[in-house]
Amino acid sequence: MATIPERHADNAFVLPAATVAGATIRAQNAQACSPVCNAASGETIGWQEHASEAMVDRAVHAARDALVAWRHSTPGARGKLLRKIAELLEADRARIAAMQMRVSGKPPFEADLDVSDAIATFDYYADLCENTALFAAETITVPDKTVLAQRTHEPVGVAALIVPWNFPMVTTAWKLAPALAAGCTVVLKPSEFTSPTEHMLVDIVSEAGVPDGVVNVVNGGGEVGAWLTAHPLVDKISFTGSTASGRKVMQAAALDMKRVTLELGGKSALVVRQDADVAHAVALAVSGAFTNAGQMCSATGRILVHDDLYRKFMAAFETAVRALVVAPPQGENVAMGPLISAAQHARVQSLVAQGVEEGAQVAFAGTLDAACKAGFFMAPLVVAEPASDNLLWREEIFGPVACVKSFRSDDEAISLANDTRYGLVATVVTQDANAARRYKAQLRAGLVWVNTPQLIFPQVCWGGLGLSGTGRELGIAGLRSYQELRHTVEARA
Numbered sequence: 001m002a003t004i005p006e007r008h009a010d011n012a013f014v015l016p017a018a019t020v021a022g023a024t025i026r027a028q029n030a031q032a033c034s035p036v037c038n039a040a041s042g043e044t045i046g047w048q049e050h051a052s053e054a055m056v057d058r059a060v061h062a063a064r065d066a067l068v069a070w071r072h073s074t075p076g077a078r079g080k081l082l083r084k085i086a087e088l089l090e091a092d093r094a095r096i097a098a099m100q101m102r103v104s105g106k107p108p109f110e111a112d113l114d115v116s117d118a119i120a121t122f123d124y125y126a127d128l129c130e131n132t133a134l135f136a137a138e139t140i141t142v143p144d145k146t147v148l149a150q151r152t153h154e155p156v157g158v159a160a161l162i163v164p165w166n167f168p169m170v171t172t173a174w175k176l177a178p179a180l181a182a183g184c185t186v187v188l189k190p191s192e193f194t195s196p197t198e199h200m201l202v203d204i205v206s207e208a209g210v211p212d213g214v215v216n217v218v219n220g221g222g223e224v225g226a227w228l229t230a231h232p233l234v235d236k237i238s239f240t241g242s243t244a245s246g247r248k249v250m251q252a253a254a255l256d257m258k259r260v261t262l263e264l265g266g267k268s269a270l271v272v273r274q275d276a277d278v279a280h281a282v283a284l285a286v287s288g289a290f291t292n293a294g295q296m297c298s299a300t301g302r303i304l305v306h307d308d309l310y311r312k313f314m315a316a317f318e319t320a321v322r323a324l325v326v327a328p329p330q331g332e333n334v335a336m337g338p339l340i341s342a343a344q345h346a347r348v349q350s351l352v353a354q355g356v357e358e359g360a361q362v363a364f365a366g367t368l369d370a371a372c373k374a375g376f377f378m379a380p381l382v383v384a385e386p387a388s389d390n391l392l393w394r395e396e397i398f399g400p401v402a403c404v405k406s407f408r409s410d411d412e413a414i415s416l417a418n419d420t421r422y423g424l425v426a427t428v429v430t431q432d433a434n435a436a437r438r439y440k441a442q443l444r445a446g447l448v449w450v451n452t453p454q455l456i457f458p459q460v461c462w463g464g465l466g467l468s469g470t471g472r473e474l475g476i477a478g479l480r481s482y483q484e485l486r487h488t489v490e491a492r493a
């Protein structure tokens with residue numbers, strides 16, 4: 001927490017506390033705010049004002065006021081606006097990716113991928129809006145022919161969207177596009193670490209012609225999320241973040257029976273069978289564990305390798321990890337950027353220290369490029385054969401740390417992979433079609449990849465089992481999660 005500086009000699013930006021019904025709301029000078037850092041240099045590049053409780057209330061009321069007109073607009077009209085948002089994002093792609101790099105320190109290919117993902121999501125829900133059958137009343141066959149039974153999918157109402165810092169704009173698009181398609185109005189709370197690109201997205205939403213009040217933003221940290229989730233006029237909460245915060249969101253939602261979608265943590269497994277191509281398995285292990293510096297709910301930080309391949313795999317994995325260029329985004333061939341903040345860096349370092357104290361052995365680590373003089377960089381690190389109760393094997397690390405364990409049979413691999421209270425994703429690498437079928441059926445996860453990197457399509461739902469959350473984003477289920485299923489039964493004339 002800090003106090004907003006009066007004037008910025010260094011041209012640092014100040015992001016407003018809130019955007020409500022198209023109007024920018026500034027905090028008072030004395031009000032708390034937080035710095036926005038460049039994760040690759042540690043420098044403060046701007047400030048993020050925090051909304052007050054009264055501003056959160058205004059934002060929710062604005063969303064409520066805009067709801068009637070928006071929910072009664074046609075899906076086709078909403079789809080045209082979503083399409084326009086996708087087009088404007090495409091036109092602004094370079095500027096948005098540059099901001100993504102400037103704030104999060106992501107390598108160019110990752111920053112660009114984030115923008116592509118957001119565009120694909122808006123395009124997909126624009127397509128769904130053109131599918132009139134998805135929004136029309138459906139007749140249900142019932143035995144009594146004297147009545148007409150129908151079901152409809154109505155917008156839930158005002159949706160609070162709380163998004164984290166690891167994929168800014170992406171997780172927002174996954175919530176915002178289906179919410180708007182469904183006819184909901186929203187109050188968005190971005191992470192205070194990465195709000196600049198969220199502001200760019202919201203500017204684009206407005207430029208596309210989405211009416212004022214349909215999308216409102218409240219910024220800040222500390223209590224803003226809790227004020228929003230507790231607000232009685234919020235009908236639905238979609239939250240992405242830690243399981244600990246997800247629990248609080250669910251508890252707050254229970255008071256008013258608000259609808260919730262929670263995309264939370266993970267501790268996912270990648271299984272390398274004895275018939276796997278080792279080079280391919282290593283490529284999937286590297287991207288699964290170290291993309292976005294491991295700050296992914298889907299990170300496959302538990303790598304299970306068949307005994308027959310273990311030595312060969314570890315040798316190739318070590319070569320690959322040592323070759324990863326960890327550097328600021330301006331460097332050449334950068335594969336991995338920094339962690340998001342000093343606090344996250346300290347948290348990951350502390351978890352590693354605790355794991356080592358508990359007996360985990362670091363097998364090898366990568367190196368930092370000479371350009372990593374400041375910022376929140378951490379070299380990728382691989383732990384070999386940790387005990388099954390070691391915290392590095394059990395807990396979500398959210399940093400560039402992977403654990404490798406050997407196994408001797410499919411039964412053992414499946415049992416180890418499923419030995420977690422999370423259940424977000426899993427990957428299996430095998431050339432045996434029968435084995436692939438078995439793993440798809442028995443790995444306990446919301447999404448299982450077979451021999452592919454972590455491909456995400458807006459058509460394919462995202463979400464986990466157990467402590468990984470509840471509900472699904474993306475796909476048609478993502479749209480339905482912003483709708484209430486209703487039925488009518490009427491006497492035929």
Ligand code: NDP
Pocket residue numbers: 162163164165166189190191220221222223224225226227229240241242243244245248249252263264265266296297344347396397398
């Ligand atoms: P958290 O997910 O724990 O939470 C921060 C967010 O939750 C903020 O937006 C905060 O808003 C909101 N929040 C907290 N309490 C409540 C509440 N009662 N009601 C509504 N909103 C609430 O993230 P951190 O940044 O603290 O990261 C900690 C760990 O979380 C990471 O190390 C990682 O393990 C995990 N994480 C997982 C992510 C994922 O994609 N699954 C993404 C990011 C982090 P406010 O501050 O305004 O209250």
